[in-house]
Amino acid sequence: MTTRREFLQQMALAGGALALPGIASATSKQPVIAAANGARVVSTWDFGVPANQAAWNVLRAGGTALDAVEQGARWAETGLCNSTVGHCGYPDRDGVLTLDASIMDGDGRCGAVAALEDIDHPVSVARRVMEQTPHVLLVGQGAQQFAVEQGFEKQSLLTPEAVQAWEEWKKTSRYQPQINAERRLIPGNSQNHDTLGMLAIDQRGNLAGACTTSGMAWKLRGRVGDSPIVGAGLYVDNEVGAATASGVGEEMIRNAASFLVVELMRQGRSPMDACREAIDRVVRKRPEASKSLQVCFLAINRHGEVGAFALHPGFVYAVCDAQRQDALLDSGAVYPGEGA
Numbered sequence: 001m002t003t004r005r006e007f008l009q010q011m012a013l014a015g016g017a018l019a020l021p022g023i024a025s026a027t028s029k030q031p032v033i034a035a036a037n038g039a040r041v042v043s044t045w046d047f048g049v050p051a052n053q054a055a056w057n058v059l060r061a062g063g064t065a066l067d068a069v070e071q072g073a074r075w076a077e078t079g080l081c082n083s084t085v086g087h088c089g090y091p092d093r094d095g096v097l098t099l100d101a102s103i104m105d106g107d108g109r110c111g112a113v114a115a116l117e118d119i120d121h122p123v124s125v126a127r128r129v130m131e132q133t134p135h136v137l138l139v140g141q142g143a144q145q146f147a148v149e150q151g152f153e154k155q156s157l158l159t160p161e162a163v164q165a166w167e168e169w170k171k172t173s174r175y176q177p178q179i180n181a182e183r184r185l186i187p188g189n190s191q192n193h194d195t196l197g198m199l200a201i202d203q204r205g206n207l208a209g210a211c212t213t214s215g216m217a218w219k220l221r222g223r224v225g226d227s228p229i230v231g232a233g234l235y236v237d238n239e240v241g242a243a244t245a246s247g248v249g250e251e252m253i254r255n256a257a258s259f260l261v262v263e264l265m266r267q268g269r270s271p272m273d274a275c276r277e278a279i280d281r282v283v284r285k286r287p288e289a290s291k292s293l294q295v296c297f298l299a300i301n302r303h304g305e306v307g308a309f310a311l312h313p314g315f316v317y318a319v320c321d322a323q324r325q326d327a328l329l330d331s332g333a334v335y336p337g338e339g340a
Contacts, residue, residue: 040321043198044246048318051076056320065200065208073123073210076196084194087157089214097158100228101126106207106238112228113143197244209236225249231259240266241301247294271299272307
């Protein structure tokens with residue numbers, strides 16, 4: 001299992017990512033081209049680099065985008081250990097760890113689970129929902145029951161470190177999410193939260209996406225964010241492209257944000273411009289609130305072009321294709337110089 005310190009040491013070797021051919025930076029006006037073999041995977045945050053590698057192993061072997069994003073998300077749920085995704089996630093204010101995930105294929109099929117307890121790999125449970133049921137979203141005890149019936153093992157996922165952080169948080173019980181706290185990863189940081197969102201296009205030109213999270217630390221019992229909500233945290237359409245979101249999920253739900261980004265691309269916007277326009281809509285609706293929270297979008301169109309944008313600086317996204325395996329890029333931001 002990769003520790004956070006080991007991962008950050010590995011990331012130091014991934015310099016020069018801004019020179020990646022075929023990816024537009026937040027200020028670039030140059031045309032963007034797809035990867036040479038047509039396959040590419042992108043994901044949110046710095047831990048997206050090794051998650052992309054897990055997905056790329058599928059893509060370079062000719063596998064499907066759907067299989068690729070599931071494998072990438074599974075790595076984040078178990079191979080990574082931080083307080084934002086999977087088995088090392090921080091619990092809610094009652095000390096209960098719940099997991100959310102969604103997966104979507106470019107043909108419109110999708111599945112999701114929310115408030116899932118004691119089951120590892122929620123993204124794979126979400127895929128079973130998509131493939132084995134007539135439903136899209138299962139929650140709580142029903143999601144857990146379904147997972148066990150599908151052969152997933154019920155096990156306690158709450159780590160001693162997460163319990164210790166929860167006990168420390170209870171001394172004040174203060175809940176105030178901070179901008180880009182997910183990048184600081186200070187031991188015991190009670191505001192550490194975020195999401196792995198992953199999008200891929202395979203050699204056949206098919207798109208897929210996955211989104212997985214343990215949600216906001218110390219959230220109200222039963223709170224569900226955008227990650228398992230198709231159209232909010234994730235949306236994929238083979239005719240246009242795909243988008244995923246990160247940050248404070250309530251804002252993505254209020255704006256049907258990932259669906260909005262895809263529809264803006266349908267109207268002709270580039271992935272970056274679509275992400276920027278979606279961010280602008282968040283600001284217009286809640287200008288004061290937007291100054292104290294982070295919202296980030298990542299998108300890829302059917303040609304493999306990639307773009308991202310955020311409310312505040314600090315959002316990074318990872319890109320992997322045949323030309324580059326370890327690219328980590330900074331997105332543009334509405335409020336430059338704040339919240340980094």
